[in-house]
Structure formats: C-alpha cells, structure tokens
Amino acid sequence: MTTYQISTELITNKKEKTPADQLGFGQVFTDHMFVMDYVEGQGWVNPTITAYAPIELSPAAMVFHYGQAVFEGLKAYLTEDGEVQLFRPDRNFKRLNDSNKRLCIPAIDEELALNALKELIRVDRDWVPSAPGTSLYIRPFIIATEPYLGVNPAKNYKFMIILSPVGSYYKEGINPVKILVEQHYVRAVVGGTGEAKTAGNYASSLKGSELAAQQGYSQTLWLDGKENKYVEEVGSMNIFFKIDGKVITPALNGSILPGITRDSMIQVLKSKNIPVEERAIAFEEVLTAAKNGTLEEVFGTGTAAVISPVGELKWLDEIIAINDGQIGEVTQMLYDTLLGIQYGTLEDPFGWTIKL
Structure with a gap:
C-alpha cells in the first residue's frame, strides 16, 4: 500500500459561524477542505488539507461534458460528552469505490480517505454544531478534470472532501x-x-x-x-x-x-x-x-x-x-x-x- 503524507495549509482568518437556527442544509461550509489529484502514470498524489475556496478548471474539463462525477454523503455528530463521532464511514468510502468502478474512475485508497476525513474534521472541529438535531454533513466527491473533448475515461481527476454544518434536511422535520x-x-x-x-x-x-x-x-x-x-x-x-x-x-x-x-x-x-x-x-x-x-x-x-x-x-x-x-x-x-x-x-x- 502506498504511504501518503497529508500536508496541511491552515488559514488564520476564520469565517464567522452561522447560528444553529439558520443553518438549513448544505448552504454553509467550513474553513478547510481536503484535495487530492489523480495524474495518469503517477496515481493519486498531493493529498492536502487547505482553505475552502473555489477551484480552477478548464472549460474543457471532462466532468462538464461527459459526466464522470461521483460523490458520497455522511455525517459527524457531537455527543453529549463533547466527543465527535462518525457513523459507518468505511462503508461510504467502499461505496465511493464501487461508484468509481462503474464510472471508470481510478479507485481511491479507502484508508487514506478515512484518515484524511478524520484530520479534516479535527482541523475544523469547532464547526461541528451542538444544537439538537444538527450535525456536520460530509461530502466526498471525485470529478474528471482532464481538458479533452472526447468520450473516454479521463486521465486526470480531483478528489475532494468538503464539510457543511447542517440542520434538518426537510423543513417538515420528522413529520410525515x-x-x-x-x-x-x-x-x-x-x-x-x-x-x-x-x-x-x-x-x-x-x-x-x-x-x-x-x-x-x-x-x-x-x-x-x-x-x-x-x-x-x-x-x-x-x-x-x-x-x-x-x-x-x-x-x-x-x-x-x-x-x-x-x-x-x-x-x-x-x-x-x-x-x-x-x-x-x-x-x-x-x-x-x-x-x-x-x-x-x-x-x-x-x-x-x-x-x-x-x-x-x-x-x-x-x-x-x-x-x-x-x-x-x-x-x-x-x-x-x-x-x-x-x-x-x-x-x-x-x-x-x-x-x-
């Protein structure tokens, strides 16, 4: 198994937190994200935790034209004793690789992905909301980034994990x-x-x-x-x-x-x-x-x-x-x-x- 060293580029000017009753779902994002690139002939390289920010892609990036994009969704929860815990994250990264296989995307190292997620949450731990019913939603995803207008599996990809403190998904809550x-x-x-x-x-x-x-x-x-x-x-x-x-x-x-x-x-x-x-x-x-x-x-x-x-x-x-x-x-x-x-x-x- 390849040994990876995750580099960390922390920001000093952190964003203001959104009040729990205004979180909604998937609209607020934390200070940092995880990024890793796939380059044909090199594999997955440069795993990095860095500032949450826009990414630059060529207009010809294959994800825009041929749809090579997969993602996952899971959550981190704050317990009553102040600990943060994940729920079955290994299954999410296994399923991500199952989706990769179907979309002809190179497999990720599931152990690396889980370790990167843990480290990312540790970095942005103060974003895990504590109000009842809230949690930290986690979105890992992979997109094809090669600039090429041809219907083939891409040669370059980007794997990212972003975090979003959330409230209830449905405004109805648990109501039918x-x-x-x-x-x-x-x-x-x-x-x-x-x-x-x-x-x-x-x-x-x-x-x-x-x-x-x-x-x-x-x-x-x-x-x-x-x-x-x-x-x-x-x-x-x-x-x-x-x-x-x-x-x-x-x-x-x-x-x-x-x-x-x-x-x-x-x-x-x-x-x-x-x-x-x-x-x-x-x-x-x-x-x-x-x-x-x-x-x-x-x-x-x-x-x-x-x-x-x-x-x-x-x-x-x-x-x-x-x-x-x-x-x-x-x-x-x-x-x-x-x-x-x-x-x-x-x-x-x-x-x-x-x-x-």
Missing part, C-alpha cells in the same frame, strides 16, 4: 410527507448507473421532483424503468413499507442505490425481531394493502434526512392516506434508535460509530 407516484419519468434502469452514487442520477430525477412540487408533494416515488410496475426509490432515498406487521423494502437489483442507512435500518429491525424482507414489490401490492387496511407504515431512509415518514401517496387521481398521516410506531423506533446511536445517547451494539 406527501409523495407523488411518478407515472412517466424514471430514475434509473437495471444495467445503468442506478446503484452508483453519480451526479447524473440526481440530475435525471429533478424533473419528477419539480412536477411533484407543482402538485404540493414533497418528493417522487420512482417505479422501475422497464415495466413501470415495481417500486424502486423515493426521491433520493430508499423506501420501506410495513404491511400486515412485516417490513418490506425493494431488493438491490442493480438500479437501486445500496443505502448505508437502509442497511442500518434492516439490521436494527432484525435485532428487534421485526420481520423484514428485501424483495421486489409492485406498487399494485401497496395499493391492495392500502385498500384492505394492511398498509401500516411507509418511510424513506437516507443519510441527509435519516428517516422520512410518508403520510400520503398519490397514484393517478387516487389519494392513499397512511396511518392517518401520523408517524408509525416502527418508524419512530427506527428514528430514535439510529439517532441515539449516531449521537451517542444509546449503546452501539453494531460497532458502527468511530470516535475521533
């Missing part, structure tokens, strides 16, 4: 949201890039989200791109249904992102002896369950929002109310359990957290 079932557009198809965390997947989802918002809905429920029949994801989150006492989530079929929060929820459910299945689920099954009274809870899971209960689904002209628009018992338990582990108020029996 309304979701529109998309009939025309699709997010991804099997054999495409759906299981990779690449920028293009999110760009293609924007039209559905826009149409949902126009009708007063928070997000889109995506169906499969082949038969327009099977449930896939909700917005940019994995989706779960509790039907007749059993929790069901779509199986990872190649078009669905393998969410780390999704995996965590499944493990918590199993530890609580709550039946959980990973399988294909047709939306018709959801409709039938709603009509016969066995559709008990619906919720999405993801790093940003953690868990987002669904109180209403709209399918064509049909409105499906879920649990009288209230948070379900299992949804609440999962939310409380995961946040308790992440913030250190509950024991971590899974070994998921890493203290800095």
Whole structure:
C-alpha cells in the first residue's frame, strides 16, 4: 500500500459561524477542505488539507461534458460528552469505490480517505454544531478534470472532501410527507448507473421532483424503468413499507442505490425481531394493502434526512392516506434508535460509530 503524507495549509482568518437556527442544509461550509489529484502514470498524489475556496478548471474539463462525477454523503455528530463521532464511514468510502468502478474512475485508497476525513474534521472541529438535531454533513466527491473533448475515461481527476454544518434536511422535520407516484419519468434502469452514487442520477430525477412540487408533494416515488410496475426509490432515498406487521423494502437489483442507512435500518429491525424482507414489490401490492387496511407504515431512509415518514401517496387521481398521516410506531423506533446511536445517547451494539 502506498504511504501518503497529508500536508496541511491552515488559514488564520476564520469565517464567522452561522447560528444553529439558520443553518438549513448544505448552504454553509467550513474553513478547510481536503484535495487530492489523480495524474495518469503517477496515481493519486498531493493529498492536502487547505482553505475552502473555489477551484480552477478548464472549460474543457471532462466532468462538464461527459459526466464522470461521483460523490458520497455522511455525517459527524457531537455527543453529549463533547466527543465527535462518525457513523459507518468505511462503508461510504467502499461505496465511493464501487461508484468509481462503474464510472471508470481510478479507485481511491479507502484508508487514506478515512484518515484524511478524520484530520479534516479535527482541523475544523469547532464547526461541528451542538444544537439538537444538527450535525456536520460530509461530502466526498471525485470529478474528471482532464481538458479533452472526447468520450473516454479521463486521465486526470480531483478528489475532494468538503464539510457543511447542517440542520434538518426537510423543513417538515420528522413529520410525515406527501409523495407523488411518478407515472412517466424514471430514475434509473437495471444495467445503468442506478446503484452508483453519480451526479447524473440526481440530475435525471429533478424533473419528477419539480412536477411533484407543482402538485404540493414533497418528493417522487420512482417505479422501475422497464415495466413501470415495481417500486424502486423515493426521491433520493430508499423506501420501506410495513404491511400486515412485516417490513418490506425493494431488493438491490442493480438500479437501486445500496443505502448505508437502509442497511442500518434492516439490521436494527432484525435485532428487534421485526420481520423484514428485501424483495421486489409492485406498487399494485401497496395499493391492495392500502385498500384492505394492511398498509401500516411507509418511510424513506437516507443519510441527509435519516428517516422520512410518508403520510400520503398519490397514484393517478387516487389519494392513499397512511396511518392517518401520523408517524408509525416502527418508524419512530427506527428514528430514535439510529439517532441515539449516531449521537451517542444509546449503546452501539453494531460497532458502527468511530470516535475521533
């Protein structure tokens, strides 16, 4: 394994912190960032922690034209005893390399990436917010930087990590949201890039989200791109249904992102002896369950929002109310359990957290 020495270029004129009640999500950034370049023939070089600042790219940089861009999202949390801890960061860097493979981007050294992240957070530790419900959002990403107008894998890349203190992802907080079932557009198809965390997947989802918002809905429920029949994801989150006492989530079929929060929820459910299945689920099954009274809870899971209960689904002209628009018992338990582990108020029996 290559031995890397991370250089550090600290700033002295630090930015003023934003009050916790004004943080929002993804709008405020810390004083420093991590940067590392890939040069063909040399590999990944010059790992550096430096001032958060604009980067200079050629207008011909291949990321702008052919979309070689992957990213991750995770958080750091401040515990009650003043320690900062990460939640399953090793899984994020492994998934980043899985996305790299699909986009023909050279793999990163996962151990280096984790060490760089730890050091970056230590440098900007005073940016980790302490107010309830806040955290430090972490965005690692890689872009193709070679200036070349040709459809080939690039020869040069930039790997960066930026940090953002955040509040709640949804303004509704933990309150149930309304979701529109998309009939025309699709997010991804099997054999495409759906299981990779690449920028293009999110760009293609924007039209559905826009149409949902126009009708007063928070997000889109995506169906499969082949038969327009099977449930896939909700917005940019994995989706779960509790039907007749059993929790069901779509199986990872190649078009669905393998969410780390999704995996965590499944493990918590199993530890609580709550039946959980990973399988294909047709939306018709959801409709039938709603009509016969066995559709008990619906919720999405993801790093940003953690868990987002669904109180209403709209399918064509049909409105499906879920649990009288209230948070379900299992949804609440999962939310409380995961946040308790992440913030250190509950024991971590899974070994998921890493203290800095």
